[in-house]
Amino acid sequence: MSNYIEKNLDHDGVDRRGFLKCMAWAGTGTLCVLQGGVLKSFALSDVLQQKIGNMKGDLSFVQISDSHIGFNKDANPDVTATLREAIAKVNALPTPPSFVLHTGDLTQLSKPEEFDTLAESLKSLKTDHIFYVPGEHDVLNDNGQMFHERFGQGTQGDGWYSFDQNGAHFIGLVNVLNLKAGGLGSLGSDQLEWIEKDVSRLKSSTPIVVFAHIPLWAVYPQWGWGTDDSEQALSYLKRFGSVTVLNGHIHQTMQKIEGNITFHTACSTAFPQPQPGKADSPGPMKVPAEKLRDLLGITDVNFVRGKHTLGITDSSLA
Amino acid sequence: MKTQKAMWILGMTVIVATGFVLMVGTLRSQAADPGDKPPDAIEVKIDNFSFGTMTLKVAPGTTVTWTNNDDVPHTVVSEDKTTFRSKALDTGEKFSYTFTKPGTYPYFCSVHPKMTAEVVVQ
Numbered sequence: 001m002s003n004y005i006e007k008n009l010d011h012d013g014v015d016r017r018g019f020l021k022c023m024a025w026a027g028t029g030t031l032c033v034l035q036g037g038v039l040k041s042f043a044l045s046d047v048l049q050q051k052i053g054n055m056k057g058d059l060s061f062v063q064i065s066d067s068h069i070g071f072n073k074d075a076n077p078d079v080t081a082t083l084r085e086a087i088a089k090v091n092a093l094p095t096p097p098s099f100v101l102h103t104g105d106l107t108q109l110s111k112p113e114e115f116d117t118l119a120e121s122l123k124s125l126k127t128d129h130i131f132y133v134p135g136e137h138d139v140l141n142d143n144g145q146m147f148h149e150r151f152g153q154g155t156q157g158d159g160w161y162s163f164d165q166n167g168a169h170f171i172g173l174v175n176v177l178n179l180k181a182g183g184l185g186s187l188g189s190d191q192l193e194w195i196e197k198d199v200s201r202l203k204s205s206t207p208i209v210v211f212a213h214i215p216l217w218a219v220y221p222q223w224g225w226g227t228d229d230s231e232q233a234l235s236y237l238k239r240f241g242s243v244t245v246l247n248g249h250i251h252q253t254m255q256k257i258e259g260n261i262t263f264h265t266a267c268s269t270a271f272p273q274p275q276p277g278k279a280d281s282p283g284p285m286k287v288p289a290e291k292l293r294d295l296l297g298i299t300d301v302n303f304v305r306g307k308h309t310l311g312i313t314d315s316s317l318a
Numbered sequence: 319m320k321t322q323k324a325m326w327i328l329g330m331t332v333i334v335a336t337g338f339v340l341m342v343g344t345l346r347s348q349a350a351d352p353g354d355k356p357p358d359a360i361e362v363k364i365d366n367f368s369f370g371t372m373t374l375k376v377a378p379g380t381t382v383t384w385t386n387n388d389d390v391p392h393t394v395v396s397e398d399k400t401t402f403r404s405k406a407l408d409t410g411e412k413f414s415y416t417f418t419k420p421g422t423y424p425y426f427c428s429v430h431p432k433m434t435a436e437v438v439v440q
Contacts, residue, residue, distance in 0.1 A: 073389040073409070109391055109408060136429050140391065140406035181397045181426035182434050223367075224432040281367035283390055 058305040059166040062090050062097040062127070063211070064298050065248030066268030068137065069118045070108030075271035075284035076292060079108075083121050085317050086269040086298050091126045093300060098165065100127045103248035103266060104135030104176070104213030106151075110142070115150055134159060135213040135249065136176040144177055157190050162198050167305055169202055171195065173212035175227050185214030185227035185249075192229065196236045207242040207303065207310070215247040217256055217263045220276035225250050234261065244310050246299070250282075253297070253314045264312050267297035293317040356380075363387050364394075364407075369427075369435035376417055378439055383414040392433065397424040 067083045076082060090097065102122075107114035122130060132151040134144055144152075148159055155161040159174040173195070175185035187195075199208070210216065216230035237243045243261040251273035256263040271284045272295035279285065287295060294316050302311040356377045363370055365387040376382065384394050386407040394404040394413050401423065404413035417423065417439045427433040 075389070109406060137391070140393075140429065179428060179431040181395075181424065181431055183431045222432065224430055283367060283388065 059168065059303040060093075060095045060097055060301060061099050061101065061165075062093070062298055062300050063101045063103060063246050063248075063266050064090070064269055065103040065213075065266040066105040066135065066251055066270055067102070067118060067121075068105055068108045068268065068270040069121075070111060070114040071270055071284070073284060075286045079270040080117060080121060082293070082296055082317060083118075083269045084124070085293070086296070087121065087125050089298050089315065089317060091124070095302075097127050097300070099129040099131060100125055101172075101211050101246065102130060102132045103211050103246060104133050105137045105248065105268075106132065106135070106147075108137055110138055110140040110146060112146065115146065119150070131163075131170070131172060131211075133172045133174060133211060133213055134176055136179070139176055144174075156194055158188075160191050160194060166303065168207040168209060168303055169199070171198065171208065171210045173210060173216075173233070175212050175214045175216070175230075180228075183228050184221060184224055185212075185216075185230075187227060187229050187233055192232050195233050199236055199240075202240075204239045205241055207244070208237055208240050209244045209246065209301075209310070210237070211246040213247065214249045215254075215263070215265055216245050217258075219250060219254060219265070220282075223276065223282040225276070225282070237261065242309055244301075244312075246301075251285075252295070253299075255312075262309055262312070264299070266299045267295065267314065267316070269296055269298070269317070272296065359383065361385065364392050364427075367392075367430055367433055369394075369425075369433060372435050374435070374437045376437060376439055378418055378420055379416065380439070381414055381416040382437060383412055385412045386410065391429060392427045393429055394425060395428045397426060399428075403428075 064086055068079050069083070071079050090100065106118045134147045134151070138144065138147045144159065148155070152159040155172075158177050160172060162169060162171045164170070173187060173191065175187050177186070178188060179186055214227055215225055216227050216234065219225040238259070241260055245261060245263045247263070247265045248268070250265050251268040251271065252265065252275065253267055254265045272287060273282050274285050297314055297316040300313045300315065304311070358380050360374065360376055360380055360382045362374065362382060362384045364384055367388065369384070374382065384404070384407070386392050386409055389409055391406045391408050393406055394402070396402045402415040402425070406429065407413055417437060420439045422436055422438050424434065424436040
């Protein structure tokens with residue numbers, strides 16, 4: 001199997017078939033980098049040993065998700081330990097991330113001591129800044145007040161915000177509040193209005209990265225894996241040449257490309273969940289102890305200014 | 319003596335008869351009978367992201383107690399979010415609500431809103 005995949009089946013510059021092949025390798029620690037629509041793949045071990053020099057883009061950041069501090073059942077009796085392993089993995093990356101995104105479910109039960117342990121563990125992350133969005137487990141009894149006080153300083157409304165870095169525009173969204181019976185994740189009209197306004201001043205060539213806990217596409221609605229009003233939010237981003245949506249919640253990596261939008265979900269650092277429809281319910285999935293770390297992981301994102309899409313790499317804790 | 323024996327037999331008969339009446343009375347109240355009073359406490363077990371019984375029919379005045387047997391937290395919240403609302407229930411924790419007024423009470427888990435069920439009070 002050659003290291004270069006050069007089939008370009010569409011005229012939009014995105015190599016879909018090659019990308020899907022690449023995703024199948026991702027679980028074993030393969031780095032796939034999209035540069036101008038052509039996929040290149042490298043063994044992650046080669047990257048870590050710095051055998052490949054041209055991975056460094058203008059910006060690199062890391063996404064971690066679903067640490068569920070406080071969970072202690074069979075699927076993983078020590079989620080703090082696996083979080084620390086994920087942190088060590090991030091710290092071992094050849095290019096230190098400019099910042100880290102935590103896409104929610106920091107805790108299991110929104111308890112103060114769980115938030116404390118999470119904050120304490122993340123102190124050893126070698127990065128300048130950590131950005132957070134809440135998961136449904138972080139807003140359990142107080143409509144997210146404690147989360148907001150600790151991790152939502154300077155945000156708008158119920159906790160949404162945006163920032164710019166190296167020419168890219170990052171948008172953190174909250175889709176786990178005010179959920180309705182029988183519904184999915186929800187952004188709400190205030191937040192949608194804010195998104196429309198927030199991006200209105202940007203040039204269409206600005207790369208956009210959106211991050212939120214629950215997937216902003218219909219991964220598996222029967223299990224609540226989707227957001228009721230995400231279509232409207234994405235409609236405000238249609239004109240942009242490069243949009244990347246990073247989510248958590250489902251505890252496995254999944255990818256979808258729709259026009260200029262790349263959707264990607266991250267692994268949990270705590271416990272895996274079953275693939276859509278492969279179990280009765282989406283709860284914590286117990287696997288043999290030696291397999292657990294294959295199914296937990298981090299996501300490394302590299303952005304090269306002027307390129308069409310971000311390079312997204314998932315690596316497990318194994 | 320004859321009188322003592324007679325008195326003893328009479329006393330025992332009274333005791334046995336009373337016991338019999340009491341026993342029959344208890345059995346009658348326990349027997350399935352349209353005129354009987356239904357249980358005023360019902361248990362619902364939450365497991366596998368499900369409330370178990372989709373439609374639970376109870377009489378006015380019944381207290382329903384939900385127990386979370388799942389390994390993730392769930393809540394029990396009326397659809398209008400005001401009639402009843404539990405805190406987040408960890409594994410093993412319970413929530414009770416007494417339904418006094420007849421009607422249909424749809425409810426859901428506010429953490430996993432696809433989990434829905436209803437209590438019908440009549």
